[in-house]
Amino acid sequence: MLWKNPEQAAPAANVEGPKRGRGNRETDDDEPEAARGRIFTILGDSTFCQVTTASIKADSNRNWTRPFNEPNDEVTFYESDTNGLDRPHNDPLVITLIIGDFNVERVLVDMGSTLDIIFLTTLREMKVDMTQIVQIPRHVLGFSRETTMTLGTIKLPVQAKGITKIIDFSVTYQPTVYNAIIGTSWLNQFRDVASTYHLCMKFPTSNGVKTIWRNQKNARICFMEAHKLRNPVTESTADAKHKKAKLGRAEEKAISEQ
Numbered sequence: 001m002l003w004k005n006p007e008q009a010a011p012a013a014n015v016e017g018p019k020r021g022r023g024n025r026e027t028d029d030d031e032p033e034a035a036r037g038r039i040f041t042i043l044g045d046s047t048f049c050q051v052t053t054a055s056i057k058a059d060s061n062r063n064w065t066r067p068f069n070e071p072n073d074e075v076t077f078y079e080s081d082t083n084g085l086d087r088p089h090n091d092p093l094v095i096t097l098i099i100g101d102f103n104v105e106r107v108l109v110d111m112g113s114t115l116d117i118i119f120l121t122t123l124r125e126m127k128v129d130m131t132q133i134v135q136i137p138r139h140v141l142g143f144s145r146e147t148t149m150t151l152g153t154i155k156l157p158v159q160a161k162g163i164t165k166i167i168d169f170s171v172t173y174q175p176t177v178y179n180a181i182i183g184t185s186w187l188n189q190f191r192d193v194a195s196t197y198h199l200c201m202k203f204p205t206s207n208g209v210k211t212i213w214r215n216q217k218n219a220r221i222c223f224m225e226a227h228k229l230r231n232p233v234t235e236s237t238a239d240a241k242h243k244k245a246k247l248g249r250a251e252e253k254a255i256s257e258q
Contacts, residue, residue, distance in 0.1 A: 073191075073204035081198040086216060093199055094219040095212050098159035099180065102126050106179045106218055109194050109201065113183030115140065118169040120151065122179040128154070133171055140172070148174065158186070160203075161210035165189050177225040 093109040104122065115138065123130070135152040150170040158167045167186055187194065192203040192212075199214035 071204070073209070075193045075202045075204060075209055077195050077198050077200075077202070081195075081200055081211075085199060085214075089199070089216070091199065091214075091216055091219040091223070093194055093196055093201070094178075094215055094222060095201065096215060097180070097182075097212075100126055100128070100156050104179050105215070106177065106222055108178045108181045108222075109187075110181050110183050111187065111194060113181060114185065115150075115170045115181075115183050116167050116186045117150075117172055117181040117183075118154070118156070119176055119179060120171060120173040123154070123171065125179075128156075138170055140170075148172070160190060160212055161205070163190065163203075163205060163210075175229060177222040177229065 095107050095109060096103055096105045097107050098104070099118070102125075104126075123133075133152045133154045137149040137152060140148050140150060150172045152171055154169050154171055155166050156169055157164050167182075167189070169180070186192070187201075190203045192201050194201045199216060199219075201212040202209050203212075204210075
């Protein structure tokens with residue numbers, strides 16, 4: 001991924017690409033020598049191996065090296081991609097995707113999730129036959145280390161800029177402000193690169209690089225609704241005062257009629 005500023009010239013591309021072993025750099029020049037330890041990300045279940053200690057260990061120890069035979073496409077972000085954004089911002093990347101036969105809004109792009117998630121309420125709105133759900137629950141581990149179970153998985157076609165792929169969604173019933181969450185599985189299938197600064201996604205196709213644009217307004221609406229879910233309030237102060245005044249007038253009227 002390149003990010004180009006109009007005032008800066010792009011550096012020469014590295015045709016061979018960085019040398020990697022087992023999917024990681026062997027050394028990291030930026031890592032402090034006196035580091036006390038290493039903090040890893042919190043993940044869901046892997047879609048490439050069974051959820052057992054032995055299978056996960058075998059998957060992590062397999063030979064990751066393979067010959068590079070993919071197109072050497074270049075995905076570039078420009079400062080002009082931020083045109084129309086309300087800045088500065090701290091908004092998540094929320095987009096609209098075609099899932100099945102529906103334009104599904106409020107799809108959160110979560111680059112920290114290994115699962116692609118769709119919610120039971122969304123499937124009901126889409127009139128999806130619930131018998132399509134394969135009842136193989138998966139563990140989802142949250143940041144506070146709480147573990148929840150999904151209801152199962154469902155395969156649905158997802159279309160983005162004319163490209164359609166079948167995505168294996170995990171189904172959950174937790175209350176949320178989003179209709180679906182796409183993670184690294186979806187991003188990697190589409191070879192998609194997301195930028196939270198530019199609030200857009202780009203991926204190479206045979207017809208050039210395609211861009212999926214954000215919906216900043218939806219992102220902020222979701223933020224407000226998520227805040228209400230975390231901090232439920234029965235009624236605002238203004239509403240409470242209005243009800244109290246109305247009740248007081250009703251009592252005065254009842255007394256005067258006696």
